[in-house]
Amino acid sequence: MPGGDGDKANDLKERISAFVDEIKKSNTNGSCDVAIKTINLLIRIISQAKFSNARELLVHVRVEGMHIQAADPSENIIGNIIRRVLKIIREEYRELLLQKNEDQVSAMERLSMADVDEGDYSTPFPQLKARVIEAVSELKIELEGCVENIAALAPNYVNENDVILTIGRSKTVEAFLKSAAHKHIKFRVYVSEGAPFYGGHEMAKNLAQAKINTTLITECQIGTIMPLVNKVIVGTHSIMANGGLKAVTGTNIMAVLAKEHNKHVIVCSSLYKLSPLFHSTPQHASFNKFSSPNELLDYEDAELLSKVEVIAPIFDYVPPDLVSMVVTNNGAQSVTYVYRLVKDFYHADDVDL
């Protein structure tokens, strides 16, 4: 037994460090991939954890989670999943507690004593682990189906003869548009290439191969294209707690221009990208990642490289007032409603991991 446990523990450690490595080297295959891998790891962590009450479990998960998050502090998705799992633990605990105290407390009073209920999460419940794992597995299934659910909503938001503008490569938006095309809706898409990462090229290729009328443009032409466009549909890396977006670079300038020309900006994003963090200014250290100057200036321009500061941020902050709505796997929401979702998904005490 101890040997078996030791093996499992080592195996888990290995998995965690493999994942951490992947993240550090940005070897991941998109947000969904990161989310699913994180949740898989957390399921293992929980199942192998030894704890006597919910409080210990919370601490354990938090510690392990922080270790994973430390691989890349700007990768919000990891933190989001960890916090959701923590919230699940808290909720399961509460359910169990309420069941236990059912006869003693009347419904009305229970409502009014909402915050006092959990106390310090120290009552032991043997069935906690099983319930938590079950709930987390449900979350995992939800995660896996995110993109399909969003894509299914496409016909509601893409109309006949629409001209759509998008930027870079977002698997969600790609699925969204393909789903609309699948329903035989005829529309046109302008894809902005998303320099210096050029995700837009891949996106344009995929859309064109799906027989969608696609045109590839560069960012500098967004201003000239915008008057011709009906709506702007973009994906995002994260949604911040105030409804702002952390999206691929170029999204902000596109949103500003959309506002100037009064075009709607629709964001297609799964809810696991919703983060409870605020970033008051985009200058906060963990907000942005910068890529190598090599993307912009080749090593051939060595004479310049040494004297020039090359700024190549990977993300842009888009303030919430530039975004019209968010299409999520739970349906379409206004960006101002995001706070409610944050409250539902995350517990206030978990915001600071």
Next chain:
Amino acid sequence: MDNDGVLSHFKEQLREDPEMSAAVAAIKTLVKLIETSRAGTLSELRDNIKNATEVMLTGEYSYASVSSGCEQFLRNVSLANLDRNFKTVMLERANIFLKEILKARSKTVQMATRFIDDGATILTHCRSRVVMQVLKAAAKENKRFTVYVTESNPDQSGYGAQEELTKHGIPTTVILDAAVGYIMERVQLVMLGAEGVVESGGIINKIGTYPIAITAKSMNKPVYVVAESFKFVRAFPLNQKDVPDHFKYPQSTLRAQKDLSKEHPLVDYTPPEYIDLMFTDQGVLTPSAVSDELIKLYC
């Protein structure tokens, strides 16, 4: 406790601790009222509380926060299904509520300091106790920032604010109320207190707040409001005219039945579209979240 007793206790609370919000003092007074009450039935006690509230509102203190605080207190306290022992239960609840309220300000302050960056330039209006605490707390965290505060006529409380902040080592400059447009391009963010937060998500605050918010918005500067949740009011003004008179004019003016069209209002209403975020003890809220919270608090 009779009416005079209520009023004197109320004023005494404020005298003892000038940092205390008027609403907190009012609630403390109401707690004392319940303690010393000799009411026989629940409804009698409720009436006593209501009367006491009326009395305290005649004082020259912020009508909005006192009235909202007291109303929330009443709601909270009388939610219970009571028969006998109602006094003890109510007292228990009252004390819990008071405890929460006292913690409220520090929770709020904690939220707000996160949004002040090193090297920030902040504009604030009049001398809001909460904002002062936020700024002092941020300074204690070794953040360096400068503050511009408006004179805030007619009571010139801006100078008091400057004095207070300078004592804590925060470089503060007083500007004319009319210089807000001029200074706005240098400012990084605007931080305001509120006397009341209304259902639309907007705020009622010292006169002069509205033009500051408009200027900030037109120049794309964020506007943050710091307000504890006991300031949430059940009111929905549609425009400046729609703000109830008892918020706008001091009680003495109303009692004297002066011609209101010739009086200067003390507060104005800032609609939610000019506010970016609100820091409350319930968390950091967008203005649209406010009505959600209000429903929770009042229903």
Next chain:
Amino acid sequence: MADSGKVKAPDSGKKKNKSQKKRAESSGDGGATPTPSKENVPVTKPASPEGATAAASTGEKTPDVKPAQGAQGPKQGGQNPKKEGKQQKNQNKPEQGQKGKGEKAPPKPEAGEGEQKSKAQLKAERRAIQEAQRAAKATKTAESGGGAAAAGAQGQPSSAGAANAGKKENQGEKSKPGGAAVAVRRIPKKSSKTTEKMTEEQLWAKKEKNLLGKAYKMDHTIVRLGYQYFYHNIVGANARCLALLTTLKELIGKYKTPEEKELSRDLEKNYLTPCISYLNECRPISTSMGNAIKHLKLHINQIPSDMDDKTAIARLQEEIESFIHVNLVMAAKGVAEFAIAKIDDDDVILVYAASSLIAKVLKAAHDSGKRFRVIVVEGRPRTEGKSMLRFLVRCGIMCSYVYIGSASHAMSEATKVLLGAAAMFAIGDMHSRTGNSMIAALAKANNLPVLVCCETYKFTEKVQLQAGDSQMHARSKDLLHIGHRPPVITDHDAMGLRLLNQMYDVTQSRYITALVTELGMLPCTSVPVVLRRQEDLKLNA
């Protein structure tokens, strides 16, 4: 690019083999060795790097035009050099490894020196061929298509097509009729053209062929200039205008009034106008060029009928010089003076892509001792910002470099925005490189002042509300080249993917805080006032 050229060549080569054989049969000479230049075309660079956009740009340096003329002879087809073993390109083959250069990579922005030379060679080659045709009088027709077809009889169109190695589509189409019909030229070609919708590449190829056909009528300096415009070797409003004026000055010098005609009418009508329309076909002329031409025409009309040629020409040349001096050189100094006054110490100035005037302004500001730094915002696919960056770095100015997609990041640090214009419309809108309108809108959203520097000679009464330049200015295919990475998209036509590459856009006056001209700082709404003043001055002159 050279690589892709090579790759594609065999394809087109295969298609052409049929016609090749036919041609070879008809011309019967596969081996006439091209000999190096018999004629020496004087090498003149359109002068003044000053006028050229950001001096450091290699792309804009006028290439050395190495004249390489082929052997004369009716059998031009035989002269067609072997390109990778196909007899396609009429490229002059001095055997010394010019083969590499001979292969023509798709025109330009990547064009290095070697490729420029090859283009020049190509041009010279063509010129020689044209002269030969003239001499031979074999298939001379007025129609450019016919001329091209005649040349086509000797493999010209295919060579023209092949010359642009980047274009692979439909070479077979064109060469087939060309090859098939030596004598009956036009009909098959036309029918092939009308039957199918052409891709953009085909349109470029067609255009190039047309230019080639018309070129034989033009003076070689104009042809050279035209090709420099066509291949975007000279870019930028000031540079193009300067190049034009210097060329015209030279051209006028060669003019002789024919019998019974007046200089003031004939020069313009029969001599200059065809040149201008040829240049316009190479690349639509810019506002700066248009205004310069108008100015020149005005002065031509004012030449009294009794003046002799020599004096008149001298006068006109002087006039051109003075125009250049006043509107390009002195105006730039004037603008710089006013702009420097608005640059404070510790400013962070944001500029977009490349503008010769802005470069001058910043250099002057730096030289005058102001301490500031610059953020250069880059656009794609032209990446002109890099040349601006080089220039500024060489001046000793501290610079940052960022792509336009990340401009909002840069905006938070910037204090001012300085933009250069190609033209100012009468309503105060600015016509400039694509991307400027976005920078201006973003600057407004961030409350930054936007200063547009523009000499008054670029003001025009025309009004254009939207970017929409339907004339093809630049090749869309350039989009697909993503630096050193392999292109993600290789066959966009087959996929049905469209590409868009617009060169200009319109920035509305409400985004522009001030216009800096040599007359001073003006609000955008004063553009018509300046235009009126110019009119008055002209009338009174």
